């Protein structure tokens with residue numbers, strides 16, 4: 001029977017990234033994916049003829065350019081086109097537009113508050129301080145602070161050194177930042193309701209917390225720390241939908257000699273004598289490998305595809321209590337034409353960017369209240385985009401595709417989810433958009449409505465949590481997924497983790513996959529094929 | 538529903554805003570070389586840099602100053618507020634007088650520099666390079682003071698050069714000859730109000746004229762009318778020529794010569810007044826001002842670095858040059874801004890230099906890369922520190938101004 005050097009369970013973008021770097025080092029690598037298609041939450045599928053949806057993730061910023069370059073993804077078909085601007089529509093018929101042109105943006109902020117226009121200078125600089133600090137850790141393995149191994153001590157010293165490169169006052173601010181709620185943080189800068197609401201949206205996306213919950217300020221940073229071509233904080237569309245990211249990595253992986261098998265669901269990781277030996281598929285087929293890497297979230301890895309008897313009790317306890325609450329829904333809509341938004345002046349560039357319809361912190365908090373009570377938000381926060389204004393490959397000419405990310409949508413509703421309840425959730429979202437776009441409803445040809453239940457069923461993300469585990473301080477850096485397991489090594493020998501459940505966390509970033517590859521290659525004594533951080537300075 | 542006025546408030550087509558002088562500026566600009574200054578469409582050059590430079594130094598230049606940030610500060614605590622804001626003691630600033638100031642954050646790092654105009658008893662205007670409303674409001678907590686941004690509500694022209702007084706007198710302003718440097722006078726021109734201050738950023742004789750935007754074009758036409766009548770030459774100048782003369786005059790530019798504190802991301806990349814040559818403004822005898830504690834502490838220690846005025850040997854532009862403590866020596870700094878001075882026939886620069894143990898380097902050398910017909914060359918140039926402004930002409934302050 002053939003024995004692979006490595007098996008990666010799951011063809012999510014991190015599994016594929018991990019596999020590609022292993023293959024680049026000359027290893028014989030097999031990726032096993034339960035679905036008939038690859039990508040996990042980084043996927044584009046045609047569910048309505050002629051339209052391609054970015055079914056889960058829909059915009060790209062976090063993906064590390066170092067990985068892009070090292071795997072030659074441009075030549076494998078990836079293009080990330082920067083998207084422009086964002087808008088929050090107000091209930092009174094006005095709007096706030098964060099234009100891509102800085103002078104226009106400034107004047108628009110001043111239209112809502114002259115003071116806020118100036119405060120945004122301070123805000124941008126402060127956020128950049130934290131971005132700069134955190135960006136340097138994305139392509140590094142977190143140190144184990146309790147370990148006295150030379151490497152951990154050195155890495156921890158590096159971490160402290162970066163931290164202390166901040167000035168005294170920055171250190172105080174940084175610690176506050178990590179523990180504050182986004183609402184309180186932003187209120188130290190801005191006074192306008194719509195501007196507060198606009199800038200806080202990124203802090204609740206994918207998170208089972210509200211704008212007034214401590215810890216949400218960090219989530220904003222998680223959405224601001226990426227870059228496109230050096231523009232930190234900017235986002236873009238992958239041409240052809242987010243699936244292009246996974247497809248390009250897979251293409252690079254195959255060019256390096258790698259093998260992907262779809263419709264191959266792993267039942268269990270085979271462990272003998274505290275050492276991973278391979279996997280068994282749900283079909284009963286056994287495949288052996290020197291190394292087994294899991295691209296599944298921490299819960300599914302330890303409670304799903306591993307035998308409890310192979311695991312330490314403490315780890316099982318951690319896995320059971322891993323915070324991975326689902327809180328998001330998604331609509332993907334095929335449109336017969338371009339919806340109009342009468343609040344915007346004719347020809348406004350603002351439809352090119354993110355569109356939101358929640359104009360106060362209070363409405364955002366109320367949307368969270370619904371989720372806490374196991375209801376979908378009656379007045380949800382949505383992040384709406386129409387990528388087909390740029391991308392000619394996702395809909396027929398003149399037609400459009402709309403991607404609507406919805407916060408909040410609960411994992412369970414009273415009496416359990418049914419198809420009718422799912423559609424009612426979708427209708428609530430559509431109604432909200434239709435309030436600002438009179439022709440929107442008539443244009444709808446098809447809509448894919450996804451609650452956490454559908455997301456989990458399809459991608460295997462436990463509870464549909466988009467980040468594979470919440471991004472709170474207790475689950476970040478050397479605490480991700482659990483203290484003592486943050487260096488991508490599993491509890492048994494030759495078993496590794498490479499998913500978003502590991503540092504630096506969720507989002508289409510590739511960093512967990514690359515970081516895990518570095519550790520695996522190190523253990524195998526192979527050349528490190530993973531890229532070094534370009535560095536900001 | 539929002540009011541129509543509120544909804545009509547924004548035009549996304551207008552990336553750069555037109556100043557109230559724009560109709561004339563546009564007409565005068567031959568090369569259409571535009572840039573953004575605080576979001577306004579501003580001419581970098583109108584015709585040629587040389588002709589604009591010499592308008593300032595040899596005849597009369599006009600520049601649209603509207604984009605400069607302006608704040609009106611009034612109310613019972615206006616003076617207390619301002620004197621606590623800035624490092625200089627301005628308690629003795631009389632009505633109708635102007636003074637140069639800088640202000641810091643609590644760490645004693647410079648946020649910006651600018652000028653305070655004492656417009657009328659108890660009412661002030663603060664002019665600055667960068668946006669300051671947020672900081673001014675933060676600093677005014679608990680004080681009875683009204684702070685209003687009025688950048689767009691006040692149009693301003695700088696009229697500078699040896700014939701500036703003569704030109705303005707010919708244009709109909711007859712009260713100027715007795716106006717001293719940093720003085721303010723109010724006058725009427727064809728029935729509208731004009732405030733004139735004897736201030737500027739050129740180091741030459743010059744005035745700044747302040748009017749309501751509605752009167753901007755009439756003011757412009759009055760000044761250029763002097764040229765039309767064949768009396769004096771008057772020329773528009775862009776920011777390019779201004780950059781040359783401000784370096785000659787030794788004026789610093791926040792954001793170019795040093796990083797302003799509010800926009801600084803990397804620790805240690807901001808600067809104290811002492812480090813940018815503004816130590817002379819700092820008045821420790823004042824009861825309190827923002828940054829005082831930090832500056833007192835810094836003052837007792839050897840200075841780490843300074844922004845210096847350097848005359849660079851030769852005629853090669855030291856753009857982005859590194860500076861060394863000897864030819865091929867240790868790297869001690871970088872050039873921040875530089876110009877060729879047509880009047881001094883010298884290369885002048887502002888440079889950020891490290892001081893070892895608080896001591897000024899004995900020698901400073903610039904490594905200059907320059908290009909001839911697309912071929913790059915390197916050379917070394919010795920730099921000489923200039924304590925005084927490179928260019929300081931008595932006509933800048935003579936009252937009454939010489940007639941010429």
Ligand SMILES: Cc1cc2nc3c(=O)[nH]c(=O)nc-3n(C[C@H](O)[C@H](O)[C@H](O)COP(=O)(O)OP(=O)(O)OC[C@H]3O[C@@H](n4cnc5c(N)ncnc54)[C@H](O)[C@@H]3O)c2cc1C
Pocket residue numbers: 009010011012013014015032033034035038039040041042055056057058059060061062264265266267295296305328329330405455458459460461464465466467468498499500501505506507508509
């Ligand atoms: C609705 C939604 C919107 C999002 N929006 C964005 C966004 O706009 N931008 C952004 O950067 N991020 C976004 N994210 C987050 C981002 O998509 C994920 O964090 C990221 O894609 C996770 O990648 P991964 O490779 O770590 O894991 P996954 O993509 O979860 O990959 C895991 C793979 O394992 C497979 N699998 C599961 N079980 C088995 C098994 N037993 N055997 C074999 N295979 C198995 C799954 O099918 C899947 O392919 C979003 C996520 C969601 C759900």
